[in-house]
Amino acid sequence: MEFIMKQQILTQKLSMLIFTALFFIYSIPTVSYAHRRVEFEEGDTTTREIAENTPADTNIGEPLRYSTNLPDECIGVSFSGPNRGAFYLSRVAPGSLQLKTKARLNFEKKSTYEVRATVLDWGSPASDVITVNITVTDVNEAPTFTEGDETTREIEETAAVGANVGDPVSATDADMGATLEYSLNDNEDDTFEIDSRTGQLKTKTALDHETEPNYKVKVVVSDGSQIDSIIVTINVLPEETVASAPTIKADRTNSVLEPALLKTLDRKELQAHLQRLYAENDGTLKYQRAIVILESVLASxxxxxxxxxxxxxxxxxxxxxxxxxxxxxxDVEIDIYDTYGTVVRHLKLGHQSAGYYTSRSRAAYWDGKNDFGERVANGIYFYQLQADTTSLLRKMVILK
Known part of the structure; x- marks a missing residue:
């Protein structure tokens, strides 16, 4: 008895399912199999544009519209194409499909995309495909200083007029081919100037630590329409006053260059005398001898x-x-790094005695190549001196 009741209930449910399906089918306007139609209004190919850096979920132009003689619930939609991963397709109304972004787009990385939308009739072979070529338009992006809003530079008070003040105050611009121009803003005392092409600060007048131990200048960079700025604090480093000493003349080298006299001069005095000899040098043996002796003393x-x-x-x-x-x-080594922290060149200078390695004949030399002998790209690099337990780091810039 129980089995018969279950069979009756199952029969009733099956009858209701068949009735619902028949009702759905016959409620649709009768369209012959051969005349069922669905097609995009813009043809086989169309275009859309969107500006770079637009937020995710932004509409890309007008919806893709299709026409059909069927109810919209009979129409299926698929999305494909080589760049579909950057976008998605949403049905916004009967006969309308809206392309949207999944993330911000960057013109400098990729400016064109291709996707395809397909509409199809579930009940017949009727379908249509449209290829959409999406162009990302360039938006001018502001340049930015690599050191943020503030930075510092140092220079000795004895620096000559026109001397570089530390490393260039450099900026970057995401726009391809952007030309940057640097300038000083609110620089009332006119103590410094800047190279408009490189961002290198230079002295325009003599400096005096006692009178003005530090300065603040505002550096502005422009790409022609947008700007960024940075405040640079310039610290003037004090230098001990060079004691007055008799001028070393080349025709007196037999007496004044005796070891006893040289021991009475400090390094700054020796440098001052050496500079005078450089200026007076007429190429004769007595000048050459005096210069060689002073250079040797300084080096030691x-x-x-x-x-x-x-x-x-x-x-x-x-x-x-x-x-x-x-x-x-x-034991001295110098490593040169790119901005990613990768060592591009290792200079092993060996064991060196205490002294001044500042002239071209004694300083470390880098030819701008990596350890494989290839020219490195232009940009910012860092060089690190390792001398036993001492480790020091500075920055430099290659411009091509």
Whole structure:
């Protein structure tokens, strides 16, 4: 008895399912199999545009519209194409499909995309496909300083007029081919100037630590329509006053260059005398002898501390010299890194005595190539001096 009742209930449910299906089928307007139609209004191919950096879920132009003689619930939609991963397709109304972004698009990385939308009739072979070529339009992006809103630079008060003030204050611009121009803003005292092409600060007048130990300047960079700015604090480093001493003349080298006299002169005095000899040098043997002796004495002097100095020239292309001072003998190495922290060149300089390695004949030399002998790309690099337990780091710039 129970079995018969279950059979009756099952029969009733099956009858209701068949009735519902027949009702759905016959409620649809009768369209012959051969005349069922669905097609995009814009044909086989169309285009859309969207500006770069637009937020995700943004509509890309007008909807893709299709026409059909069937109810919309009979129409299926599929989305394909080589770049479909960057977009999605949404049905926004009967006969309308809206393309949308999944993430921000970057013109500089990729400016054109191709996707395809397909509409099809579930009950017949009727279908249509449209290819959409999407163009990402360029938006001018503002340049940005690599050091943020504020930075510092140092320069000795004895620096000559026109001397570089540390490394260039450089900026980057995401736009391809952008030309950047640097300038100083609110620079009332006119102590400094800047190279409009590289962002290199330079002195325009003599500096005096006692009178003005530091300055603040505002550097502005422009790509022609948008700008960024950075405040640079310039610290003027004090220099001990060079004691007055008799001028060393080349025709007096037999007496004034005696070891006893040289021991009475400090390094700054020796440098001052050497500069005078450079200026007076007429190429004769007596001048050459005096210069060689003073250069040797300077090279043998011991600095107070180990210091890594600014490379010169900087910016450079393709070669530069990296000067430094050693307070004590050490095994010296210099590693050059790119902005990703990858070592592009390793300079093993060996065991070196304490002294001044600042002239081109003694400073470390880099030819702008990596360890494989290939020219490195232009941009910012970092160089690190390793002298036993001492490790010092500075920045340099290659411009091509």
């Amino acid at each position: 002097m011991r600095p107070d501390k180990t210091v890594l100095l600014a490379n010169y020239p900087n910016p450079f292309n393709p070669e530069t010299w990296i000067p430094y001072r050693l307070a004590k003998s050490a």
